[in-house]
Amino acid sequence: MIFCYNKAHVGDCLMIITADDGGQPLDVDSRGDVTRLTGKNSGEVVGWNVFHISKHVPDLTGNGQIELSDKQLKAVNDLLKQSGFSEQLAADTSPKLVVGFVKSCKKHPDSDHLSITQTEVDNGDVLQIVCGAPNIKAGLKVVVAKPGAMLPDGTIIWPGVLRGVESFGMICSARELGLPDAPQKKGILELPYDAAVGEPFVPAI
Known part of the structure; x- marks a missing residue:
């Protein structure tokens, strides 16, 4: 699982990559500030976008690939749950x-x-x-x-x-x-x- 954040060039969005999309079309499910990306062919979740992330995780910093602390990961998982998604993310350190x-x-x-x-x-x-x-x-x-x-x-x-x-x-x-x-x-x-x-x-x- 890859976490990416680059506010200057991408905006205040945490991008989470969970699998290779293989170039397949994606289903997009947006709920509030959270968007889930799922491969149309595979049915596998390939990523998440969390918009306005600094509102939910105010101490997030970085410029590219980042690592989340346990506290930050919990905040992201709490937001997924509050947004109505059943998945929970686990960091691979x-x-x-x-x-x-x-x-x-x-x-x-x-x-x-x-x-x-x-x-x-x-x-x-x-x-x-x-x-x-x-x-x-x-x-x-x-x-x-x-x-x-x-x-x-x-x-x-x-x-x-x-x-x-x-x-x-x-x-x-x-x-x-x-x-x-x-x-x-x-x-x-x-x-x-x-x-x-x-x-x-x-x-x-």
């Missing part, structure tokens, strides 16, 4: 940008530039990630954007299929991470080998 270790890397069978990796992330989990970087190889420590991550440019990472192969995240370049003086040439960011797998990656900007 697990890190979405983490240090990963590329355990294996092989060429994609239907592409001359894509590779299929098995990349270990936190808690020993291994994600299959399709990567197009020319410097990807087994044995690297890298930055992994797990499903549900939002990059600095607003891109949200969801599971997908690339040339018929499932991919569950993205291995990031310095430019995608918004790092200063990032090289413009293609290539993932290679971390020192002693970087701890599963540790949150916090860009030093």
